[in-house]
Amino acid sequence: MTFLGKIRQAKKIIKEAIEKYPKIAVACSFGKDSAVLVHLCQQVKKDISIFTVTTPFLFEEALEYKDKMIKKYKMNIREYKRKSGPVGLWKTDPDACCQYYKVEPTKEAIKDLDAWIAGLRKSEGSTREECQHIEKRGNIIKINPILDFTELDIWRYLAVNKIPTNPLYAKGYRSTGCKPCTHKEKDERDPERAGRWTGTGKCGGECGIHTQRLK
Numbered sequence: 001m002t003f004l005g006k007i008r009q010a011k012k013i014i015k016e017a018i019e020k021y022p023k024i025a026v027a028c029s030f031g032k033d034s035a036v037l038v039h040l041c042q043q044v045k046k047d048i049s050i051f052t053v054t055t056p057f058l059f060e061e062a063l064e065y066k067d068k069m070i071k072k073y074k075m076n077i078r079e080y081k082r083k084s085g086p087v088g089l090w091k092t093d094p095d096a097c098c099q100y101y102k103v104e105p106t107k108e109a110i111k112d113l114d115a116w117i118a119g120l121r122k123s124e125g126s127t128r129e130e131c132q133h134i135e136k137r138g139n140i141i142k143i144n145p146i147l148d149f150t151e152l153d154i155w156r157y158l159a160v161n162k163i164p165t166n167p168l169y170a171k172g173y174r175s176t177g178c179k180p181c182t183h184k185e186k187d188e189r190d191p192e193r194a195g196r197w198t199g200t201g202k203c204g205g206e207c208g209i210h211t212q213r214l215k
Ligand code: SF4
Pocket: 055, 057, 089, 090, 093, 094, 095, 097, 098, 099, 101, 102, 177, 178, 179, 180, 181, 207
């Protein structure tokens, strides 16, 4: 499929999902894929509901970027965040840490929704290869409109549409997340998410929001 074909396909999936599921929202992590996803969704429905889950451990520049993007794109967004909790759990049990700071707030974010739209891509890594454009996950539908976009497609879309990017990419990070668990690219031949949870059994894996039943 061509680059423009993938854009058309994504917009069609988003449009049909919005028509079918009135209670729908877009998940936005403020990484590069989310920037593309939100841009596509806002072209279909300017005031579409968006939610973001943040943790106390994000990079300062990522938080500044988040605030800038919310303002620039006039996002209709809600933020979900644990205000307190264990510090350093990522060293001993990153799965438990992600469960507490990411998965549980995401459950809260989607509890009243019929469907949510996510920015997963098949080429990000083995954990995402089997994903489908539309998935029934327990009692909620998950929509993945940019599943067929490659990493290059994402950067191409950002460039063509002059969308600002999280400054961490310019500093050598290829996939972004919490500061203690996000590392710079070591080798361009590594999988895209190799810098996530590097040195742990969770390396290149998932925080849990895309693998667990949330509702
Ligand atoms: S990415 Fe790291 S710091 Fe963030 S919630 Fe998961 S384990 Fe904790």
